[in-house]
Amino acid sequence: MIRAAQLRKDYPMGDDVVHALAGVDLLIGAGEFVSITGPSGSGKSTLMHILGCLDRPTSGTLEFRGAMVSAMTPRQLARVRNAHIGFVFQTFNLVNRTSALDNVLMPLVYTRGAVDRSLGLKALExxxxxxRARHLPNELSGGERQRVAIARAIVNNPDFILADEPTGNLDSRTGEQIMQIFHELRASGKTIVVVTHEMDVAAQADRLIAMMDGHIIEDARIDEARRMDLLATAQRVKRLHRKTAS
Ligand SMILES: Nc1ncnc2c1ncn2[C@@H]1O[C@H](COP(=O)(O)OP(=O)(O)OP(=O)(O)O)[C@@H](O)[C@H]1O
Ligand SMILES: [Mg+2]
Structure with a gap:
């Protein structure tokens, strides 16, 4: 599905340059469920935007389903994105003055002539x-907004879904509901990449990638032992948070 080689992304800042990605190699097969973790600023969102064809690398190559997307124009990239990719943003990115249903239908406006509203309702279902189809985003809870964002990401029936901290702003119960949706999408054959700093969320994938300073520092399958280990870490972190909160 994805073949990335030596991806770099530089951001010039005055006299300085930020190396957000400093040479990333990555293969993701169809049907995989991958999680990406790493400290703030390590390049996770930058990598997601490039994998999701929202942005282009400064150098390096990216193949998506055999097509060299890193050489494409923005217009060609948009075509690939509309046909194959669903993106869930760190901050939902819903349009506030229009209904949940219209938000979900938005990707179809760009791809088809007449928009089939039943597709949006199906995604919301x-x-x-x-x-909640007729509610405005500010008439929805945080978890509901995130679910609208997921419905928008799947309305095109994409085969590749990227989600950047999809449970970051949610309580743990709502977070579990969101993860359940990803499991269902996965069971229907989608390829999924999720960025998260929560180890219990990361543990649900079958592969874990850790980033640091624009590099991948670990890339490993999650076996049962590792899953237990990640869940135990998540428990410890939660206990610590409760202690410092009280
Ligand atoms: N548009 C930009 N212009 C300049 N620097 C940027 C830009 N976007 C990101 N960066 C820098 O690139 C680095 C990687 O950013 P990125 O957003 O990929 O981190 P992240 O791992 O997603 O962090 P977080 O966990 O906080 O979301 C950071 O040092 C950031 O300051
Ligand atoms: Mg980020």
Missing amino acids: QVGLAK
């Missing part, structure tokens, strides 16, 4: 929000 998939995330359990059919009853």
Whole structure:
């Protein structure tokens, strides 16, 4: 599905340059469920934007389904994105003055002539929000907004779904509901990449990638032992948070 080689992304800042990605090699097969972790500023979102064809690398190559997307113009990239990719942003990115349903339908406006509203309702149904179709984003809870964002990401029936901290702003119960949706999407054959700093979320994938300073420092399958280990770490972190909060 994805073949990346020596991806670099530099951001010139005055006399300085930020090396957000400093040479990333990555292969992701169809149907994989991958999680990406790493400290703030390590390049996770930058990598996601490039994998999701929202942005281009400064150098290096990226193949998506055999097509060399790193050489494409922005217009060609948009075509690939609309046809194959669903993106869930760190900050939802919903349009506030229009309904949940219209937000979900937005990707179809760019791809088709007449928009089939039943596709939007179907996507909202998939995330359990059919009853909220007419609500504006500010008439929805945080978890519901995130589910609208997921419905928007899947309305095109993409084969590749990228989600940047999809549970970051949610309580743990709502976070579990969101993860359940990803499991269902995965079971229907989608390839999924999720960025998270929560180890219990990361543990649900079958592969874990850790980033640091624009590099991948670990890339490993998650076996049962590792899963237990990650869940135990998540428990410890939660206990610590509760202690410092009280
Ligand atoms: N548009 C930009 N212009 C300049 N520097 C940027 C830009 N976007 C990101 N950076 C820098 O690139 C580095 C990687 O940023 P990125 O957003 O990929 O980090 P991240 O791992 O997603 O962090 P977080 O966990 O906080 O979301 C950071 O040092 C950041 O300051
Ligand atoms: Mg980020």
